Amino acid sequence: MRRFNAIFRKEMHAYFTSPTSYVAFAVYVLISSILFYMNFVMFQPSIIDFRLVSGNATFMYVFVIPLLTMRLFSDEFRQGTDELLLTSPARMTEIVLGKYAAALVLMVVLVGFTLIYPIVMSFYGTLDMKMMITSIIGMLLLTAAMAAVGLFASTLSQHQMVTAIASFVMLLTFWTMLDWAASSSGTLGEWLMPFAMNTRLDSFMKGVLNGADVLFFITLTAVFVVLSIQVLERKRWR
Amino acid sequence: MLEVKDVSKMFDERRGVQQIDFTMERGEIVGFLGPNGAGKTTTMRMITGYLNPTGGSITIDGLSMSEHGAKARSKIGYLPETPPLYPEMTVMSYLRFVADLRNVPVREQKKRINEMLDKLGLHGREQQLIRSLSKGFKQRLGLAQAIIHKPDLLVLDEPTSGLDPNQIIEIRQLIRELGEQHTVLLSTHILPEVNMLCNRVLIIHQGQIVLDERPDRLGTAMGQEVSLHLEVKGPTESIIQVVSALPLVTEVQIVGDGFQEACRKEEVDEAPITTMDHTDTGLEGAGQEADLAVQVCVDNYELSTSQPGVLSPQSGETIKLRVVSQDHSDVREALFYALADAGYPLLEMKREMTSLEDVFTRLTTEEDSGDA
Incomplete structure (x- = not known):
C-alpha cells in the first residue's frame, strides 16, 4: 500500500508540474466552451438540457485523454526510470494501479470542467437533477475506461507521440463502432453494437442507470489495466 | 549470497548471455569487465530482476528471483548505467519516493535520508530540482537511491562513467566503504579501478565468462x-x-x-x-x-x-x-x-x-x- 501511495503521489506531482496536462486541459476548456457558446448561446434552445453540450464534451475526451495519459509509462521508459520501478520491491500491480489512480484523479478534474456548462445553464432554467447525476456517473465511468485505454497504450512505446496516437486510434475505434455497426448489415453489426462507447453512454444521459452499461465500462477498464500489467510483465522477458 | 546458475538470455535473434555461472560471497567486491556488448548490462539486469533469464536460475540469500521476485528484489540496490532520476522532482522528494518504494520504515526514513545526504555530500541541495543538478550530483543521487535501504547486494553499472577525476576518487572511496557492509558487483571500463577496488574480477566476452580470478593473481590465471x-x-x-x-x-x-x-x-x-x-x-x-x-x-x-x-x-x-x-x-x-x-x-x-x-x-x- 505504501508503494502504491508513493507511486500515486509521484504521478500526481508529475502531472501538476508538467506543462502537457495544463495545455491539454486548456485546449479542452477552450474548444468545449466554444462549442457551448455555439450550441447554447447562439442556438438559443427552448429547453435546458445537459445533452446539448455533453455530446460534444464526451467526443472531445477522445482527443484530450490520450494527451493526459501518454506520459504514464512512456516517460519512464524514456528516462530509464522503469529500471528503478521494475527492480524495486514494488509489484507490477502496485505500479500500474498507482499510476492509474493518478490518471483517475485527472479524469475527475476533466469531468469537473465539463460541469461548468450545466451550472451556467441552470441560471436560465431548471436542470433535471436526476439526469445530471446519472450523466456525471456515466461520464466518470467513460473517462475511467478511456484512461485505462490510454494507460495501456503508454506501455507500448517510449515515445509519447506514438503512445498518444495509439490511444487516440483505439478510442476513436470504440467511438465510431456505432457507425460501423450501423453500416454493416446483419450479424456483424449486432456483434459490434455492444462495444460502441457512445451508445453505452446514451442511457446515462437519458437518466437511466443500466447495470449492463455500468458493467461494460468497468469491464473495459479492468481489461485494459490487466493488459497493461501483462505488457509490462512481458517486458522482463524481452 | 548471490548465486547465478547456468543463466542464459536469448534476445529475438541473437544470444545475449550464455550459461553464465558464478557465485558471490558476502563482503566481496567483484569487478565485472567486458567489451561493449559482451552482456554485462544484460547480466546485471537479470540479477536485479529487471529482465528474466531465458534459462537458469538466480538466487539471492536463498530467495529465488523467479519465485520470490519482490522479496529478492528488496535485498538489492541497483544503479543502472544512467541513474534513474525524475528531472521534475527535487532531491528530497525523490529520496522520499525511493524510500517508500524500497520499503524503508516510515520511522527511519528521515534518519536514513539524512544519512544519504551526508554520505554523498548532497546537503544544501535538498530542494534543488534534479533537472538542474550536475552530472556528478546526479550520479551521487543515483547511488543514494541504490543504498538507501541498506541492500545486501549492490549492483553498480559503470558507477564512475562521465565523472571528473575528483568525483571518480570520491565515488571509489564510497564504493570501498560500501564494500565493507555490502556485497558489491560493479561493471566498469576503467581497468585500474578494478585493481583498486575489487577483490575479484570477472571478465565476460561474447556472453560467456572467460575469467574469474583475484586481480593480483591474473598472471597465474593466464599462464603468463x-x-x-x-x-x-x-x-x-x-x-x-x-x-x-x-x-x-x-x-x-x-x-x-x-x-x-x-x-x-x-x-x-x-x-x-x-x-x-x-x-x-x-x-x-x-x-x-x-x-x-x-x-x-x-x-x-x-x-x-x-x-x-x-x-x-x-x-x-x-x-x-x-x-x-x-x-x-x-x-x-x-x-x-x-x-x-x-x-x-x-x-x-x-x-x-x-x-x-x-x-x-x-x-x-x-x-x-x-x-x-
Whole structure:
C-alpha cells in the first residue's frame, strides 16, 4: 500500500508540474466552451438540457485523454526510470494501479470542467437533477475506461507521440463502432453494437442507470489495466 | 549470497548471455569487465530482476528471483548505467519516493535520508530540482537511491562513467566503504579501478565468462610469465652469462634507456641484426626442457649508439635487463645471490606484474579471431 501511495503521489506531482496536462486541459476548456457558446448561446434552445453540450464534451475526451495519459509509462521508459520501478520491491500491480489512480484523479478534474456548462445553464432554467447525476456517473465511468485505454497504450512505446496516437486510434475505434455497426448489415453489426462507447453512454444521459452499461465500462477498464500489467510483465522477458 | 546458475538470455535473434555461472560471497567486491556488448548490462539486469533469464536460475540469500521476485528484489540496490532520476522532482522528494518504494520504515526514513545526504555530500541541495543538478550530483543521487535501504547486494553499472577525476576518487572511496557492509558487483571500463577496488574480477566476452580470478593473481590465471627489471653494474656479456645460467630464467633482454623492444623467439629470426648472442646455457644440466632457449638480444638503439662489435661497456657502467622466468616462479633471490657471487652489484630490481589491460585485451580479442 505504501508503494502504491508513493507511486500515486509521484504521478500526481508529475502531472501538476508538467506543462502537457495544463495545455491539454486548456485546449479542452477552450474548444468545449466554444462549442457551448455555439450550441447554447447562439442556438438559443427552448429547453435546458445537459445533452446539448455533453455530446460534444464526451467526443472531445477522445482527443484530450490520450494527451493526459501518454506520459504514464512512456516517460519512464524514456528516462530509464522503469529500471528503478521494475527492480524495486514494488509489484507490477502496485505500479500500474498507482499510476492509474493518478490518471483517475485527472479524469475527475476533466469531468469537473465539463460541469461548468450545466451550472451556467441552470441560471436560465431548471436542470433535471436526476439526469445530471446519472450523466456525471456515466461520464466518470467513460473517462475511467478511456484512461485505462490510454494507460495501456503508454506501455507500448517510449515515445509519447506514438503512445498518444495509439490511444487516440483505439478510442476513436470504440467511438465510431456505432457507425460501423450501423453500416454493416446483419450479424456483424449486432456483434459490434455492444462495444460502441457512445451508445453505452446514451442511457446515462437519458437518466437511466443500466447495470449492463455500468458493467461494460468497468469491464473495459479492468481489461485494459490487466493488459497493461501483462505488457509490462512481458517486458522482463524481452 | 548471490548465486547465478547456468543463466542464459536469448534476445529475438541473437544470444545475449550464455550459461553464465558464478557465485558471490558476502563482503566481496567483484569487478565485472567486458567489451561493449559482451552482456554485462544484460547480466546485471537479470540479477536485479529487471529482465528474466531465458534459462537458469538466480538466487539471492536463498530467495529465488523467479519465485520470490519482490522479496529478492528488496535485498538489492541497483544503479543502472544512467541513474534513474525524475528531472521534475527535487532531491528530497525523490529520496522520499525511493524510500517508500524500497520499503524503508516510515520511522527511519528521515534518519536514513539524512544519512544519504551526508554520505554523498548532497546537503544544501535538498530542494534543488534534479533537472538542474550536475552530472556528478546526479550520479551521487543515483547511488543514494541504490543504498538507501541498506541492500545486501549492490549492483553498480559503470558507477564512475562521465565523472571528473575528483568525483571518480570520491565515488571509489564510497564504493570501498560500501564494500565493507555490502556485497558489491560493479561493471566498469576503467581497468585500474578494478585493481583498486575489487577483490575479484570477472571478465565476460561474447556472453560467456572467460575469467574469474583475484586481480593480483591474473598472471597465474593466464599462464603468463613474470618479468623482472634489473639494473646491474658491470660488463654486459658476463652479466648476461651469469643471469641466463640460472635454471628458471627463460629470456634475458637488454633494455635501452627508455627504449625497449620485444625480442621473442620468432622475432629473432626475422630481425637478425638485433640478435647478438644465442646461448643455450646449462639448462639441460639443470634438468630443464631443452626447448627453453635463452635468447639474448640487443635492440637497434643499443647498436647504433654503441660502437659496433663492442658489447661490454667500460667498467663502472650499468646495464638494464629484462628477465623472464618460467612458470611464474620467483627468481629474485637466485638472481641476487648469483650476481653477488659474481661480484656485480645489483642496483635495482623491480617486478613487473601482468597488467589487467594485457589480460583483458588478450581474452577479449583472441577469441574473436578464434570464432571468426
